[in-house]
Amino acid sequence: MPSPVLKATDLCRTFQRGPQVIQAVKDVNLEIAKGEFAGLVGASGSGKSTLLNLLAGLDSPTSGEIKVNGTSLDSLTRKELSSYRANQIGMIFQTFNLLPHRTALENVEMALYFTGISKAERRKKSISALERLGLEDRLDHLPNSLSGGEQQRVAVARAVVKEPEIIFADEPTGNLDKDNAHQIVELLAELNRNNLTIVLVTHDENLAVKYADNIYRMDFGLLAANGGRIRE
Amino acid sequence: MRYQDVIDISLGNLWRMKLRTLLTLLGVIIAIGAFVSMLSLGAGMQEQVSQQFEKLGLFFTIQVYPERDVDEEVSEDKPKSLLNDSALVRLSQLPGVQLAYPFDEYQTKTTINDTTIDVKAQPLSVSALHTKLFSRIETGRVFDSDSAKEVIVNKEFLDMLDIENADSILGTSIVVSIEVASFDSGLVHVFKSDGKLIWDRFKNIKFDSLANSEYRSRVLTRELGGAAGRFIDGYMNARIPVSDTLVITGVLHNSRGRSRTSSIIVPLATGRKFSAAGFSGDMTSILGGISSGSLFQASSDRITLEYSKVTLNIEPGVVHGPIRDSIKAMGFRSFSYAEEFEEIQTVFTYFNMGLAVMGMIALFVSSLGIVNTMLMSITERRREIGIMKSLGADESEIKVLFLVESGIIGTIGSLLGILLGWTVSRVISMVVQAYMKEQGADPIELFSLPLWLIGASIALGLAVSLIAGYLPAARAAKIDPVQALRYE
Numbered sequence: 001m002p003s004p005v006l007k008a009t010d011l012c013r014t015f016q017r018g019p020q021v022i023q024a025v026k027d028v029n030l031e032i033a034k035g036e037f038a039g040l041v042g043a044s045g046s047g048k049s050t051l052l053n054l055l056a057g058l059d060s061p062t063s064g065e066i067k068v069n070g071t072s073l074d075s076l077t078r079k080e081l082s083s084y085r086a087n088q089i090g091m092i093f094q095t096f097n098l099l100p101h102r103t104a105l106e107n108v109e110m111a112l113y114f115t116g117i118s119k120a121e122r123r124k125k126s127i128s129a130l131e132r133l134g135l136e137d138r139l140d141h142l143p144n145s146l147s148g149g150e151q152q153r154v155a156v157a158r159a160v161v162k163e164p165e166i167i168f169a170d171e172p173t174g175n176l177d178k179d180n181a182h183q184i185v186e187l188l189a190e191l192n193r194n195n196l197t198i199v200l201v202t203h204d205e206n207l208a209v210k211y212a213d214n215i216y217r218m219d220f221g222l223l224a225a226n227g228g229r230i231r232e
Numbered sequence: 233m234r235y236q237d238v239i240d241i242s243l244g245n246l247w248r249m250k251l252r253t254l255l256t257l258l259g260v261i262i263a264i265g266a267f268v269s270m271l272s273l274g275a276g277m278q279e280q281v282s283q284q285f286e287k288l289g290l291f292f293t294i295q296v297y298p299e300r301d302v303d304e305e306v307s308e309d310k311p312k313s314l315l316n317d318s319a320l321v322r323l324s325q326l327p328g329v330q331l332a333y334p335f336d337e338y339q340t341k342t343t344i345n346d347t348t349i350d351v352k353a354q355p356l357s358v359s360a361l362h363t364k365l366f367s368r369i370e371t372g373r374v375f376d377s378d379s380a381k382e383v384i385v386n387k388e389f390l391d392m393l394d395i396e397n398a399d400s401i402l403g404t405s406i407v408v409s410i411e412v413a414s415f416d417s418g419l420v421h422v423f424k425s426d427g428k429l430i431w432d433r434f435k436n437i438k439f440d441s442l443a444n445s446e447y448r449s450r451v452l453t454r455e456l457g458g459a460a461g462r463f464i465d466g467y468m469n470a471r472i473p474v475s476d477t478l479v480i481t482g483v484l485h486n487s488r489g490r491s492r493t494s495s496i497i498v499p500l501a502t503g504r505k506f507s508a509a510g511f512s513g514d515m516t517s518i519l520g521g522i523s524s525g526s527l528f529q530a531s532s533d534r535i536t537l538e539y540s541k542v543t544l545n546i547e548p549g550v551v552h553g554p555i556r557d558s559i560k561a562m563g564f565r566s567f568s569y570a571e572e573f574e575e576i577q578t579v580f581t582y583f584n585m586g587l588a589v590m591g592m593i594a595l596f597v598s599s600l601g602i603v604n605t606m607l608m609s610i611t612e613r614r615r616e617i618g619i620m621k622s623l624g625a626d627e628s629e630i631k632v633l634f635l636v637e638s639g640i641i642g643t644i645g646s647l648l649g650i651l652l653g654w655t656v657s658r659v660i661s662m663v664v665q666a667y668m669k670e671q672g673a674d675p676i677e678l679f680s681l682p683l684w685l686i687g688a689s690i691a692l693g694l695a696v697s698l699i700a701g702y703l704p705a706a707r708a709a710k711i712d713p714v715q716a717l718r719y720e
């Protein structure tokens with residue numbers, strides 16, 4: 001087995017809500033290999049998003065450790081952590097999270113603002129990313145003039161344009177109809193075939209079973225034991 | 233993040249919130265406008281004063297006056313210093329003094345084209361005429377020499393004669409006459425009025441010694457005991473007219489205040505004729521001469537009068553303080569415009585500070601507008617901030633983004649504010665100048681927009697907007713992306 005690109009050890013994340021302590025993520029240990037398509041499933045409120053945000057460096061654990069390619073996220077400075085998000089990972093959300101006042105092209109370009117590449121190159125890369133997703137005639141559209149599927153494809157373009165190592169997708173199909181949902185996951189699978197590591201959070205077990213190399217099941221913050229490799 | 237991208241994004245955000253941006257901007261524009269117009273009033277008035285000083289060369293003059301008579305006790309202990317010709321020489325020899333010339337004025341009767349008017353005349357050397365104080369020749373030229381039979385008149389003189397065209401008077405001859413009493417005629421009257429006793433008294437006087445001024449003054453002091461009134465009476469009644477025909481070579485601008493000139497200026501040597509002939513018809517100068525003793529203390533044949541004022545021209549760059557100390561040690565009072573100007577400057581500094589404070593209050597109010605705008609836009613842009621952070625924006629980048637937004641408001645606001653302040657000052661200036669013209673006064677420019685004020689306004693507007701934007705920006709930077717992205 002190749003060395004894991006993501007490795008979580010005894011990961012905990014608790015939230016304090018008034019007197020109540022919520023353990024959203026409890027002692028999670030997991031390893032995701034380079035080029036793996038990981039499916040993260042579980043009931044609503046089981047801690048999937050919380051775990052994903054921890055892995056993406058958007059949130060920090062209460063205890064435990066995350067290593068990316070052997071480097072602990074905890075050891076990174078704030079700036080290095082930002083750079084990790086800017087360069088090594090791409091994120092896709094259920095609600096698309098496009099900037100409403102910016103065109104499809106500008107939204108994609110936004111991902112490159114924080115990577116330090118030149119304006120011309122930024123534009124070139126963004127256009128080609130959108131073209132690959134079949135959005136070449138939607139470059140100047142604002143998000144609200146795009147369909148849900150198109151919006152999510154813009155979001156995928158935004159995630160892949162910086163050529164990251166890992167893509168974190170949190171319910172990317174949650175707001176899409178069946179056809180669009182399949183199209184999006186198909187896109188992720190295709191990226192995965194090009195050796196991109198994918199972490200997909202989904203309610204839809206069928207989708208996970210169909211595409212994921214491994215399925216990790218969350219249950220009340222705990223990672224269930226049956227997170228084994230189910231496909232070769 | 234690239235510098236250019238930050239500006240682009242910030243401008244885009246401001247542009248999107250057009251109305252709000254405009255209103256915030258308006259607050260800054262008005263505040264900076266008020267600041268600029270108020271301070272340019274201060275700067276304008278300051279400039280006006282220093283220009284006047286500069287124009288008249290007042291920065292390089294010291295006026296010397298005799299000690300005031302009110303200090304009776306002082307004058308009893310030690311004799312009062314006389315501001316006479318020998319003092320003039322000593323004053324001119326002080327280090328740093330370029331030129332010393334007295335102010336000596338006579339009441340004359342001047343005849344021009346059969347019209348005779350009473351005007352005051354002042355003798356002045358050619359070199360003094362070349363100093364800035366007198367250099368404002370409107371038309372014509374200065375004298376050829378100190379003994380030329382020439383005269384310079386000022387505008388006041390033209391006004392008295394209702395002459396409007398200054399050029400037309402050049403080359404005209406005028407007859408200047410002064411009714412003086414020769415000392416001897418005054419002396420005769422003293423004795424004559426004593427009636428019968430006159431021959432007895434004459435016996436005691438050695439006439440051939442009268443030419444000796446010391447003897448003459450001794451006699452007079454004795455004789456004058458109760459006869460001062462008679463002397464003056466005789467003096468006044470025994471006037472001998474002295475006159476001279478002079479050609480007008482130039483017309484001088486009128487100047488105001490302490491630097492004003494007599495109506496006509498005659499060359500020094502030509503004018504000496506009048507004073508050498510005796511005293512002018514000015515009662516106060518006679519009384520002054522008697523009380524100070526100068527009347528009788530002349531060591532030369534010519535009886536010297538005290539001058540009421542001596543002007544010293546000081547080399548540029550020389551500090552006035554030590555010169556004034558020397559003058560004081562010589563027993564005279566002095567007045568330095570340069571030092572006076574420093575005091576005026578402090579007054580202006582306080583005045584400007586007062587104006588600046590008012591401008592700052594306006595600026596403070598406008599800064600609240602910036603704070604409000606920025607806080608509102610942060611609330612609205614929580615999700616956007618979350619997205620940017622998920623895309624790898626660092627806290628410092630988010631902070632810079634918001635600071636640049638308020639900085640842009642500050643900069644544009646300052647620039648337009650300066651324009652507004654300038655416009656307002658132009659309008660007020662036009663109104664005031666029109667009013668002054670109507671009132672017959674020389675219109676002066678009240679406002680000035682010096683470069684430092686433009687720079688200061690931009691710096692201030694920028695500083696205020698950055699300070700106002702700092703708290704909201706720091707708050708934006710701290711937004712938790714997970715929370716911001718959680719809900720729709």
Ligand SMILES: Nc1ncnc2c1ncn2[C@@H]1O[C@H](COP(=O)(O)OP(=O)(O)OP(=O)(O)O)[C@@H](O)[C@H]1O
Pocket residue numbers: 015016017022023024042043044045046047048049050051
């Ligand atoms: N900031 C927070 N403060 C308090 N509680 C939180 C916070 N974030 C998450 N939680 C709680 O932690 C638990 C896990 O939440 P999480 O969003 O990770 O669930 P999820 O598995 O993604 O659910 P869903 O499938 O509905 O998206 C929930 O009980 C949630 O209420």
Ligand SMILES: [Mg+2]
Pocket residue numbers: 048049050170
């Ligand atoms: Mg979730």
